[in-house]
Amino acid sequence: MNSKNWLKTALIAALTSVAVGACKEKKQTTDIITTKPKAEAPKPVQEIGDYDQDVTVDWGGSNYTIRMQRVADRSLPIVDDGMGGRYYDNKITVRVTRGDGSEFFAKTFTKTDFSGYVDAAFSKQSALLGIVFDKVEDGALRFAASVGSPDKASDEFVPLVLKISRNGGVSISKDTQLDTENTSETAEYDDEDGV
Numbered sequence: 001m002n003s004k005n006w007l008k009t010a011l012i013a014a015l016t017s018v019a020v021g022a023c024k025e026k027k028q029t030t031d032i033i034t035t036k037p038k039a040e041a042p043k044p045v046q047e048i049g050d051y052d053q054d055v056t057v058d059w060g061g062s063n064y065t066i067r068m069q070r071v072a073d074r075s076l077p078i079v080d081d082g083m084g085g086r087y088y089d090n091k092i093t094v095r096v097t098r099g100d101g102s103e104f105f106a107k108t109f110t111k112t113d114f115s116g117y118v119d120a121a122f123s124k125q126s127a128l129l130g131i132v133f134d135k136v137e138d139g140a141l142r143f144a145a146s147v148g149s150p151d152k153a154s155d156e157f158v159p160l161v162l163k164i165s166r167n168g169g170v171s172i173s174k175d176t177q178l179d180t181e182n183t184s185e186t187a188e189y190d191d192e193d194g195v
Contacts, residue, residue: 045086047072048127048150055133059141060166063099066133066141068092076110079150082125087150089127096141096164105168111147117174118147118158125149129157140165144175 048070055066072088079087089111096105111118111128118126127150134142140163148157159175 043084043086045078045088046150047088048090048129048152051130053132057133057136057141059136060139064104064141065097065099067095067097068131068133068143069095070128070130073110079127080125081149081151081154083151085151087127089150090129092128092131094131094143094162094164105164107170109145109162114145114147114158114160114172117160117172122156122158123147126157131162134161137163140171145172 050071053068057064070090070092073091074088076089079089091108091110093108097103109131115123126148129146129148131143131145134144143162145160145162146157161173161175163171
């Protein structure tokens with residue numbers, strides 16, 4: 001083999017090996033193995049918590065027992081607190097019985113009973129938090145009521161006054177004073193239930 005052919009053969013062999021090597025380097029896999037992100041499960045709907053309170057008062061010279069019961073009501077629309085928390089709204093039953101055990105007054109309240117006193121946008125993210133007896137005032141039973149954020153860490157609420165007259169009539173207004181005379185039982189519920 002002459003030197004020209006030998007050089008030509010060596011050159012072709014070198015170029016072929018470079019081309020084959022380049023092809024091997026360029027060959028890459030396009031398979032990417034990854035895990036599908038799991039959809040975040042919605043948080044369970046929470047309850048604010050039930051309470052049951054009895055108070056005996058002297059009203060017009062006679063003893064009356066006032067019972068206030070708060071329970072989560074699953075039939076009401078669920079409250080979204082705007083922070084991802086979902087809560088059952090509450091219903092609160094106020095029952096007033098005379099000393100002989102006969103019923104003078106009984107009504108179950110929901111947030112809609114207070115809708116005229118709470119901004120509509122705030123109402124969508126709030127629940128009926130509580131109704132607690134405050135005192136006898138001007139011949140009526142006075143209660144502190146509140147509609148507000150169901151999150152126990154929040155202090156956002158609208159303070160309200162609910163009064164029951166001697167003839168069983170109910171009146172509601174915004175509480176502008178916030179200086180109620182709490183009994184020890186009422187104060188206990190104020191701290192625990194955001195009222």
